[in-house]
Amino acid sequence: MKNIYAVNAGSYSDYRIIAIFSTMEKANEFMAAVPSRDYNDVEIFDLDPNTSDLIKRGYAIWRINMLKDGTTESITKSDADIYSVTRTGTTMWWRTKAPFYKDKGVPDCLISTVWAKTEKQAVKIANEHRLKMIALGQWD
Numbered sequence: 001m002k003n004i005y006a007v008n009a010g011s012y013s014d015y016r017i018i019a020i021f022s023t024m025e026k027a028n029e030f031m032a033a034v035p036s037r038d039y040n041d042v043e044i045f046d047l048d049p050n051t052s053d054l055i056k057r058g059y060a061i062w063r064i065n066m067l068k069d070g071t072t073e074s075i076t077k078s079d080a081d082i083y084s085v086t087r088t089g090t091t092m093w094w095r096t097k098a099p100f101y102k103d104k105g106v107p108d109c110l111i112s113t114v115w116a117k118t119e120k121q122a123v124k125i126a127n128e129h130r131l132k133m134i135a136l137g138q139w140d
Contacts, residue, residue, distance in 0.1 A: 064111070
């Protein structure tokens, strides 16, 4: 899969993509050559994502909340809408650091939003993310 790299700036109604590049290096070179205090970051986008092909082949988007010990806290199958399609990936929910959950004994949670055909397959993918994070010391 090919990526493109978009230099962006601004926020909210002022958010805009400034330039698009074929490599991260070229995006960084641009930002160095054309300085601006308004740059946010470089966003990475898939060029020609295969989303429609995945849907045709029976894949759906699943959101799995998984605890460090591998317990599946929750799993939800989502419709393929613009929000869920662009939010697939894995993040950590550091509940132990959030003021609402702090000192309430609620454990941190891995949130994986993945493409899978079945619930079992989705849990397996999330578990692989969990094991990788533990092995890399990213889950303290």
